[in-house]
Amino acid sequence: MAAKTTSAIRVLEDACRAGGLPVTTQRREIYDVLVHRTDHPTADQIWDAARQRLPELSRTTVYRVLDTFVKLGVATRTPNVGAAVRFDPRTERHHHAMCRECECVIDVESPNLDRIRLPDGALIGFEFDDYSVHIRGLCAACQRRRSRRESATRKER
Amino acid sequence: MAAKTTSAIRVLEDACRAGGLPVTTQRREIYDVLVHRTDHPTADQIWDAARQRLPELSRTTVYRVLDTFVKLGVATRTPNVGAAVRFDPRTERHHHAMCRECECVIDVESPNLDRIRLPDGALIGFEFDDYSVHIRGLCAACQRRRSRRESATRKER
DNA sequence: TTGTATGCAAAAGGTTTGCAATGAT
DNA sequence: ATCATTGCAAACCTTTTGCATACAA
Numbered sequence: 276m277a278a279k280t281t282s283a284i285r286v287l288e289d290a291c292r293a294g295g296l297p298v299t300t301q302r303r304e305i306y307d308v309l310v311h312r313t314d315h316p317t318a319d320q321i322w323d324a325a326r327q328r329l330p331e332l333s334r335t336t337v338y339r340v341l342d343t344f345v346k347l348g349v350a351t352r353t354p355n356v357g358a359a360v361r362f363d364p365r366t367e368r369h370h371h372a373m374c375r376e377c378e379c380v381i382d383v384e385s386p387n388l389d390r391i392r393l394p395d396g397a398l399i400g401f402e403f404d405d406y407s408v409h410i411r412g413l414c415a416a417c418q419r420r421r422s423r424r425e426s427a428t429r430k431e432r
Numbered sequence: 433m434a435a436k437t438t439s440a441i442r443v444l445e446d447a448c449r450a451g452g453l454p455v456t457t458q459r460r461e462i463y464d465v466l467v468h469r470t471d472h473p474t475a476d477q478i479w480d481a482a483r484q485r486l487p488e489l490s491r492t493t494v495y496r497v498l499d500t501f502v503k504l505g506v507a508t509r510t511p512n513v514g515a516a517v518r519f520d521p522r523t524e525r526h527h528h529a530m531c532r533e534c535e536c537v538i539d540v541e542s543p544n545l546d547r548i549r550l551p552d553g554a555l556i557g558f559e560f561d562d563y564s565v566h567i568r569g570l571c572a573a574c575q576r577r578r579s580r581r582e583s584a585t586r587k588e589r
Numbered sequence: 590t591t592g593t594a595t596g597c598a599a600a601a602g603g604t605t606t607g608c609a610a611t612g613a614t
Numbered sequence: 615a616t617c618a619t620t621g622c623a624a625a626c627c628t629t630t631t632g633c634a635t636a637c638a639a
Contacts, residue, residue, distance in 0.1 A: 353513070385551040387548075401529050401538070403568075403569040404532065404569045406568065408566075409565075418559060
């Protein structure tokens with residue numbers, strides 16, 4: 276675990292050096308929070324978590340640091356349907372399942388989805404870089420919520 | 433053209449009746465704006481367009497009406513990486529190309545992408561409904577912008 | 590020492606809510 | 615007549631900006 280944290284931070288350090296940017300305490304903490312989460316947190320959620328260890332940390336810095344991460348290529352903004360931007364520490368090709376009720380996002384691993392053949396981007400004037408598959412559905416928690424609600428309704432009658 | 437507008441509006445009217453909701457002037461105008469656009473506009477862009485014909489229309493109403501459309505199933509919120517929610521009048525399976533520079537979104541038609549085999553949702557506790565493919569890349573306009581910038585840089589030297 | 594990052598305060602979007610008046614069926 | 619919708623104003627949440635100070639290299 277400790278070893279894993281160390282190697283994860285190294286990714287950030289290398290990226291900062293490559294970009295000629297200083298490795299600050301804030302960047303380290305924020306990256307550490309992000310890289311240990313798989314729930315595609317918003318800037319505010321990251322701020323809440325990082326403040327536990329860095330109480331002086333300002334929201335502004337979180338926004339700026341996340342922006343830097345995206346530019347450095349150590350994080351991505353994930354497509355989402357809500358009003359707050361979400362971030363993902365994974366930059367390789369992978370896929371997402373999104374709950375239609377609670378809007379939570381879960382990573383989907385699938386070698387099949389990784390090797391889809393895209394149409395020719397030139398047809399719509401695009402240069403295609405990469406893609407991901409977004410699956411909509413109902414997550415486990417919301418399925419439970421739904422059946423609880425249904426059995427409650429049945430009892431009422 | 434006129435015939436197309438009429439039949440498009442019928443989709444909304446049917447949906448409202450099915451949901452037991454009144455068909456208001458505002459809902460008609462907003463639907464008319466949305467259904468004739470393919471650029472996945474934000475609520476504000478829709479407001480700007482609809483106000484041309486309905487000057488009293490308030491922003492609040494646009495937000496509420498779009499929400500109703502999504503609940504009625506005549507529009508969807510499209511996944512996006514920016515700070516403003518975007519809407520799409522298409523509810524059938526289709527795919528999107530998104531520009532990494534300007535964040536514009538263009539529809540991608542492809543029978544191949546329409547028949548991807550998804551992994552088993554149960555593996556991550558999900559009930560999968562549907563999916564779409566999100567392609568990232570550089571749009572035609574941003575490609576031109578880029579080459580213009582490059583030739584300008586060359587002249588400077 | 591130098592250039593960049595940070596924190597604060599304030600502003601600028603974007604979205605939601607309460608309430609009285611209006612409109613659709 | 616009835617119930618839902620609309621517009622307004624205000625609140626709320628998210629993100630950005632300007633500026634003086636602090637920090638990493």
